[in-house]
Amino acid sequence: MTINENLQDQKITIKGAESFDISQILECGQCFRFSKVDSRYKIIAFSKVLFVEQVDQEVIFYNTTREDFDSIWMNYFDLSTDYSSIKKVLANNDKRLHEPIAFADGIRLLNQEPFECMISFIISQNKKIPMIKNIIKTISEIYGTQIDEDSYAFPTPQQLGKVSIDELLSCKTGFRAKYISDAVQKVCSGEIDFDELRTMPTDKVREKLMSVYGIGLKVADCIMLFSLGRKEVFPIDVWVKKIMKHYYFDGVDVNLKEITDLSNELYGDYAGVAQQYLFHYARHNPSIMKV
């Protein structure tokens, strides 16, 4: 992989990007603040606006500098992780993964901002992805800081700390409004400290996150996988449950713990990466699970 900067056009070009498909990375359900504008994806993260265009293995990042690329986007796109070797390990462990991996082998796990990720996945419960994106966009536009003509950063904990439950309700958050409120309060008070969580063992992090009213096992695992670098956790939503049931339990109903135990056994340290291939594959091929 080679990285080149073009100062005049404020763009960075990567050639020979390995296991990198910007469409798959963004559309696989791990993040919500992006849109497609012509041939480019517009991404809002870390209070920055980034445009990404990809043709085969050449990826162009617009509206950025080498400095930002090194300090923000390298880590955001997890570019120092070798996904081809992860895929090799997973595929060797379990033939079942061959198809899901082949279906979207350009997926990468983004390292997102924990606070935004936490609120986003609280909102995600019992909603479809387009609706989740809309609510997060609304909240950002009303309470976040404007960063260009038509873009707004996701609000900080302090900014959301001033927002009442009624105001959250008017953003169409429904029964999740009180959940968001409790999460924001726990972050503002320091009871939840993401820098501290980064240093704690996974089980303790999960326990801490689940102490928020409205964060259960699945949302806690999403926060850990998508913003705290815990690639060993395996969030189980309706789609993952369906495909795991279909693949390993002969379609027979099964409880979450059995699936979790199996994921640890089969996928080990990379269970979360496997989960993302499985989720994406299941969502785009629902017919395979209808026996």
Place this chain on the structure above:
DNA sequence: ATCCAGGATCTCC
């Protein structure tokens, strides 16, 4: 109209 959505909690037994 009725059902369901990247769930979590409450309410029963």
Place this chain on the structure above:
DNA sequence: GGAGATCATGGA
């Protein structure tokens, strides 16, 4: 402890 109802909201 574990199944079932309930929670807002909008789209199919």
